[in-house]
Amino acid sequence: EKEKEFLKVFQKETLDLSEIQDTLRQWHQLPLQQHNDNFDSKNENQLQQVNPIPFLTLALYHVCRRPRPPLNVVKYLVQQEGAKVNGLLPKNSWFYTTPLHTVCEYMEDDNDNDDDDDDDQALRDIFQVLLSSSSTSSSDAEELLQTRVTLQEQWNPSSSSSTMDKNDGLLPLHAALIRNQYHYFHLQHNPHEFHDASPSSSTSFFAKNSTRSPRPNFTMIRLLVQACPRTVRQCDGDGNTPFHWACQSNASVEILQYLHDLYPEANHCTNILGRRPLHN
Numbered sequence: 001e002k003e004k005e006f007l008k009v010f011q012k013e014t015l016d017l018s019e020i021q022d023t024l025r026q027w028h029q030l031p032l033q034q035h036n037d038n039f040d041s042k043n044e045n046q047l048q049q050v051n052p053i054p055f056l057t058l059a060l061y062h063v064c065r066r067p068r069p070p071l072n073v074v075k076y077l078v079q080q081e082g083a084k085v086n087g088l089l090p091k092n093s094w095f096y097t098t099p100l101h102t103v104c105e106y107m108e109d110d111n112d113n114d115d116d117d118d119d120d121q122a123l124r125d126i127f128q129v130l131l132s133s134s135s136t137s138s139s140d141a142e143e144l145l146q147t148r149v150t151l152q153e154q155w156n157p158s159s160s161s162s163t164m165d166k167n168d169g170l171l172p173l174h175a176a177l178i179r180n181q182y183h184y185f186h187l188q189h190n191p192h193e194f195h196d197a198s199p200s201s202s203t204s205f206f207a208k209n210s211t212r213s214p215r216p217n218f219t220m221i222r223l224l225v226q227a228c229p230r231t232v233r234q235c236d237g238d239g240n241t242p243f244h245w246a247c248q249s250n251a252s253v254e255i256l257q258y259l260h261d262l263y264p265e266a267n268h269c270t271n272i273l274g275r276r277p278l279h280n
Contacts, residue, residue: 007058059077064100065102078133085100100172102175131227147171171236173224174240176221177248178248179214222258225259243277248280
């Protein structure tokens with residue numbers, strides 16, 4: 001309950017570093033058994049007392065879940081507190097996510113930044129902090145960008161591993177292109193929901209998820225691909241290439257051209273539904 005109160009500080013619209021530092025000092029003073037970051041997954045008594053989602057990972061997630069995360073706060077959590085950039089936590093009733101996936105998904109729309117050089121530099125700075133985190137060396141950047149997240153039924157909360165490294169999950173690059181369109185991925189695993197109600201019905205899955213996603217951020221896409229070039233060729237578990245998701249997500253012509261030039265063969269790749277990017 002105390003940690004829930006502490007997390008509210010990280011959910012505020014405007015974040016103050018001094019307030020966050022004071023909150024974390026109080027958190028460090030909690031009895032050790034109350035720290036989510038120190039639980040032993042093999043100790044059943046601790047598992048009954050402690051939520052296995054680390055507090056610092058949740059804190060970083062809430063900071064990253066905004067169009068423009070403050071660099072000083074991200075840097076403090078990652079470099080000073082050791083928050084795990086690839087720490088796994090629930091996104092919603094379907095998916096798990098990580099702070100890295102979250103920053104890729106929620107970074108401001110290309111339409112909002114007006115190609116401002118200062119905004120691009122701020123994004124580069126945040127990205128650099130995440131990739132050079134205390135939990136990974138710079139030489140492990142490609143491995144970090146290979147972190148995948150997938151459907152919740154494949155997650156074992158008692159596992160000692162903090163990330164999922166399955167070939168059927170979503171990479172950070174996929175998240176940057178999908179934005180908040182995870183419901184389309186969900187529907188591929190639950191096709192019966194296409195027929196549960198007509199699209200015009202208020203109970204229809206489409207009616208509940210019809211909000212248009214923000215357009216992917218071109219600077220973010222380039223940073224991800226430059227840091228790990230092979231991801232432009234990697235599919236999610238349903239056979240969707242990054243180019244599939246770029247076409248689905250109303251990406252800019254610049255992003256489409258960029259991805260196509262790097263991997264033109266994606267034009268002929270089909271997903272599990274037999275769809276090529278053009279179908280999207």
